[in-house]
Amino acid sequence: MLLFFEAGAKYDTSQKDCAPVTLAHVRYKNELPTLTLLKIDQIITYLEAKGKSKRTQKNTRTNLKILAHLANLDKPAEIELAIARYRKQNGQPATNSYKSKLCECYQYFCKFNKIQWEKVIYHPEEHSIIPPTEKQVAMLIASAKNPLSLKIELAEETGLRPCEIQGEKGLRVIDIHTEQKSITALSAKKCNARPPIKISDQLITRLTAYITSKNLKGQNILFLGNSDRLSEHFFKLKKRLAKKLNDPSIEAIRLYDIRHYYITKQLRRTQNTETVRIIVGHKHLNTTQKYLHLLGNNSGEWITEQTNDRKRADELVKADYSARISGH
Numbered sequence: 001m002l003l004f005f006e007a008g009a010k011y012d013t014s015q016k017d018c019a020p021v022t023l024a025h026v027r028y029k030n031e032l033p034t035l036t037l038l039k040i041d042q043i044i045t046y047l048e049a050k051g052k053s054k055r056t057q058k059n060t061r062t063n064l065k066i067l068a069h070l071a072n073l074d075k076p077a078e079i080e081l082a083i084a085r086y087r088k089q090n091g092q093p094a095t096n097s098y099k100s101k102l103c104e105c106y107q108y109f110c111k112f113n114k115i116q117w118e119k120v121i122y123h124p125e126e127h128s129i130i131p132p133t134e135k136q137v138a139m140l141i142a143s144a145k146n147p148l149s150l151k152i153e154l155a156e157e158t159g160l161r162p163c164e165i166q167g168e169k170g171l172r173v174i175d176i177h178t179e180q181k182s183i184t185a186l187s188a189k190k191c192n193a194r195p196p197i198k199i200s201d202q203l204i205t206r207l208t209a210y211i212t213s214k215n216l217k218g219q220n221i222l223f224l225g226n227s228d229r230l231s232e233h234f235f236k237l238k239k240r241l242a243k244k245l246n247d248p249s250i251e252a253i254r255l256y257d258i259r260h261y262y263i264t265k266q267l268r269r270t271q272n273t274e275t276v277r278i279i280v281g282h283k284h285l286n287t288t289q290k291y292l293h294l295l296g297n298n299s300g301e302w303i304t305e306q307t308n309d310r311k312r313a314d315e316l317v318k319a320d321y322s323a324r325i326s327g328h
Helices: 034-049 054-070 076-084 096-112 134-143 148-158 201-213 227-245 257-270 273-280 285-289 310-318
Strands: 003-006 009-012
Touching: 034 054, 034 096, 054 076, 054 096, 076 096, 134 148, 134 227, 134 257, 148 201, 148 227, 148 257, 257 273, 273 285
Parallel strands: none
Antiparallel strands: 003 009
16 A cells, blocks of 8 residues: 655545645655665665766666655555656656656666566657757857856857766867867767767867866866756756846757757758768667758758768768758
């Protein structure tokens, strides 16, 4: 039997008319039992030994604590039901993306404790891609202080993911090639490696000044912290700017949307999805093709070269390939 509490009221999940679980139903005034906390600590140690990132460890700890407040971690059926009924604080259903993350964290728990459980598959919702305008990106860069301004400009010129800019898997001094005016980034998990990315003289100058001011060398990480921290700083920036300009559209911009802006820009420049797929590190061509509808406002015919020949694609990248618009 599962019990949930809200303002003294008791909900019994064995009853069909039981209220769905929301964060508002869960009170964290009472700490979890010591044994439960120890079990969660064991999972984090297990993940560390498996080489999982600190971010994964932190998120797993947080999500397992949430699940432990909702149900008995040793009983998969209860956890499954709690995840299925999980709602946000505003009472809206939790997204499938978040439910999937909860399932992934609980799978770690089951694997370590040898609990038989078939992971429930929640398919993430499709989100429409709405990149910011060039003017909006420029305003964000101009409004931010260093080093946030520098990080946003990096995202704008390279399309790097937040985790490829800041943190343990982010940029290092050796990744900045001043003479070639390019950057070589580590590839994110489950994504393809990327070729060197050309950057502007202005960005090279800013990066060089930053590296010098921080006295960074070789393997030193450019920006300490993690991508979550970067997202928090960006969130505060866009809120301030949106309020200042009385423009709600700026508040709707996510840090990852800067990457969408870059990908769209590269598609317009090269008119070639396979080339852009390699540049941005997409594993599958259909991921890049999702951006094609954003070019509907351009006049002319869209030209796509869907080559599976890596050598040919590399040649196009090195040649800064740009196709002509066909009049046929």
